[in-house]
Amino acid sequence: xxxxxxxxxLTEPAPAAAPIAPFPMNAASRALEQRVVAQAxxxxxxxxxxxxxxxxxxxxxxxRLLGDWRVRGWVLKDPARQNAHYLTPKLxxxxxxxxxxxxx
Numbered sequence: 590x591x592x593x594x595x596x597x598x599l600t601e602p603a604p605a606a607a608p609i610a611p612f613p614m615n616a617a618s619r620a621l622e623q624r625v626v627a628q629a630x631x632x633x634x635x636x637x638x639x640x641x642x643x644x645x646x647x648x649x650x651x652x653r654l655l656g657d658w659r660v661r662g663w664v665l666k667d668p669a670r671q672n673a674h675y676l677t678p679k680l681x682x683x684x685x686x687x688x689x690x691x692x693x
Contacts, residue, residue: 621645626684629676636664636674641667 614656622645629636651660655674655676658664666672 597657622680626676626681630681634672634676638674 621644624639625636628640628644636655638648638651638655642648642653646654655664658680659666659674661679663677663683664674665677667675
């Protein structure tokens with residue numbers, strides 16, 4: 590490769606990365622949200638990979654869900670508590686509002 594070609598490659602913008610698909614929001618995922626929030630609220634609000642796996646997700650699915658929820662602001666890592674994931678009021682309110690709306 591010529592030096593000019595490699596310089597041109599460095600000055601061209603990088604191709605845009607494909608967007609990451611969010612975790613699907615369907616009836617099954619809404620039911621999962623409700624189960625996760627209920628389980629976490631029974632404890633100290635911590636959401637672990639083990640909890641998500643107990644609720645039926647595989648390891649990768651659990652990691653993907655936590656990542657998506659972090660992006661949405663539904664869970665936060667708390668450095669004061671060993672970087673564990675904890676529910677945010679945003680997710681608790683969202684799940685609470687859905688339960689209220691769906692009640693006849």
